[in-house]
Amino acid sequence: MKLDDILNTDSKAAVSPSINAQSMLLDMRIKGQDQHYEIHIGDNALGQLQTLLKGRRCAIVSDDTVWALHGKTLCQALQLHPEAYEQIENWGQVHNETLCLSPTSNECLTPTSTECLSPTSILCQSSDTNFNKLLSISVLPNGEGSKNLEQLTRLYSDFVRAGLTRRDLVIAFGGGVIGDLAGYAAASWLRGVSFVQIPTSLLAMVDSSIGGKVAIDLPEGKNLVGAFHQPKAVLIHPQFLDTLPVRQLRDGIAEMVKAAMIRDEELLPMILNQFRDLPQNQSKDSPAKHNRSQPTQQISALPEINALLKRALSIKKNVVEADEKETGDRKLLNFGHTLGHAAESRGGYSALTHGEGVALGMQWITRLSEQKGLSEPGTSAYLESALAQLGFETAPPLDFPALKDWVLRDKKMTESGLEVILIRKPGEGYVYPIASKDVDAFFKVNTPDLI
Structure with a gap:
């Protein structure tokens, strides 16, 4: 042609009828490794969090723009204790703060001035085992300028304060910057903890959230400090694109x-x-x-958005599987x-x-x-x-x-x-x-x- x-x-004419209401699944299998992970695309993708957590505690890393727009959606998908919902709601509109939750009891902790590099709110939560446990929410400034050593150090401090262990999970909730930064923090914390990518930008959905490349920038160049650290899963919710x-x-x-x-x-x-x-x-x-x-219309309502995301993702998936x-x-x-x-x-x-x-x-x-x-x-x-x-x-x-x-x-x-x-x-x-x-x-x- x-x-x-x-x-x-x-x-x-080149694609199938619209299937936006369904979830699509890609299975990422890296050559020479036993581990694999799933990429879920569609309105039901966030429902996979329950299977992924399986009683594990988690720490969320996001930015101030994404959290203000979509934080409530993520918290609902996590199925937290009602008391946690209420107290997160009371935390309100935040900018560049960390919310730490007590991991062991209903007693609220009191931070000292040296325990966090950022303003910190302390939240108590129920020990009821029927609900997922959220250790902390780290909200960073939006933009590429946050992908640096200062914000990485801040995340380490947040993880110390929250008590994040190797059994716990980091949730990278944002665009490519958050995915790279939170992913590198997870790769290097305690020599590596699991993390889940929940991308909210189109760039992250079709590219940076899969493949395991995580990094931060230096003044001398982009992505100069980094690692290969594959996520436990990638959950793509196209409705995040509408904002x-x-x-x-x-x-x-x-x-x-x-x-x-x-x-x-x-x-x-x-x-x-x-x-x-x-x-x-x-x-x-x-x-x-x-x-x-x-945009003048909702991106998630485009007739073939799920199929388009899957096709673009499949190119990177196939390349990375053969050459991690x-x-x-x-x-x-x-x-x-x-x-x-x-x-x-x-x-x-x-x-x-x-x-x-x-x-x-x-x-x-x-x-x-x-x-x-x-x-x-x-x-x-x-x-x-x-x-x-x-x-x-x-x-x-x-x-x-x-x-x-x-x-x-x-x-x-x-x-x-x-x-x-x-x-x-x-x-x-x-x-x-x-x-x-x-x-x-x-x-x-x-x-x-x-x-």
């Missing part, structure tokens, strides 16, 4: 486009059919976290990320959202690869046309010298050089090694305008 034909295809601002929604769309370009050409017209009518972003001069424009530690095909998932992460880092993690960075990175690297004869003619125009229809800006000319320092600190750097992900043709990504001495020459372009 020609590129123009694919972009203009009505994808409604997601358009700019953050496009973060996930960018990752879906990435998946289509590296492995599934037929996915792209499906994405266009569902998301091409989103309203345009507000001014890029507005900080990402304040851009609250909403990124020694082979998992590298393909980094398409657009080397330059995209560099642009994010250069902007201090506030000028661009992750999806905007990835969209720029995909365009830049595909332009370069096509100029060098490493991609089929028309691939770059195909990608840029699709991104434009989805509301992304056309990338300006690449200024590699401005990004070089961050690129050279990228995780894809090896002792012999840099590995970049290129697209031979839509749906076919591949790893292309660049020797250290050739990096500057590879990224050289004719118009070094500033980005």
Whole structure:
């Protein structure tokens, strides 16, 4: 099929009838490991919490935006004691606080000034074994700026205060930032405790919540401190998308486009059919976290949203199952990320959202690869046309010298050089090694305008 034909295809005929009312299930099995975990997609996904907990205690990590919007939904799904519901309700609207619950008795504990790094409320709860036990709720500031050592240290302090043990469970309740941060805290706490991903953003649902990559940022670069720590389960509740601002929604769309370009050409017209009518972003001069424009319709009501989520997830699932530690095909998932992460880092993690960075990175690297004869003619125009229809800006000319320092600190750097992900043709990504001495020459372009 020609590129123009694919972009203009009505994808409604390519998918099954709407099954939004049902839950879909994917089973993640990592090669060479006995353990596996389930990915539940649909309105009934949160109901799996009862099976996962099985009397285990849990600690929630969320951000102030997600908790204000959806905290009550999660608490109801946890089936806590009525007294706990009442006291959480009395805790009220919080910003960047930790709520600790007494794990052993009905007696409330009194914190000292040195026991937590953050404002702390203490909540007592019943010891009734018929209800799940919640140890703590850590509410962090929303945004990429929280994915740092300071907030990680705060979580450790919260876990100490709550009495979190190896038998307990951490619930990562939020977008990609919370999933990465809470996941890394779980991976490193007591040399590893179990955690469950409950993603609330499209980016987290289709990408970051599965695969076990968890990390924090440093001023010197994105995701430089991290681990591979697979979740116990991933629970995807599409209704959380209905409160997601358009700019953050496009973060996930960018990752879906990435998946289509590296492995599934037929996915792209499906994405266009569902998301091409989103309203345009507000001014890029507005900080990402304040851009609250909403879609004109509920995302969870889109006719094929569950099927679309499952198809996009399946691409990453299949790649990760065969290559958990990124020694082979998992590298393909980094398409657009080397330059995209560099642009994010250069902007201090506030000028661009992750999806905007990835969209720029995909365009830049595909332009370069096509100029060098490493991609089929028309691939770059195909990608840029699709991104434009989805509301992304056309990338300006690449200024590699401005990004070089961050690129050279990228995780894809090896002792012999840099590995970049290129697209031979839509749906076919591949790893292309660049020797250290050739990096500057590879990224050289004719118009070094500033980005």
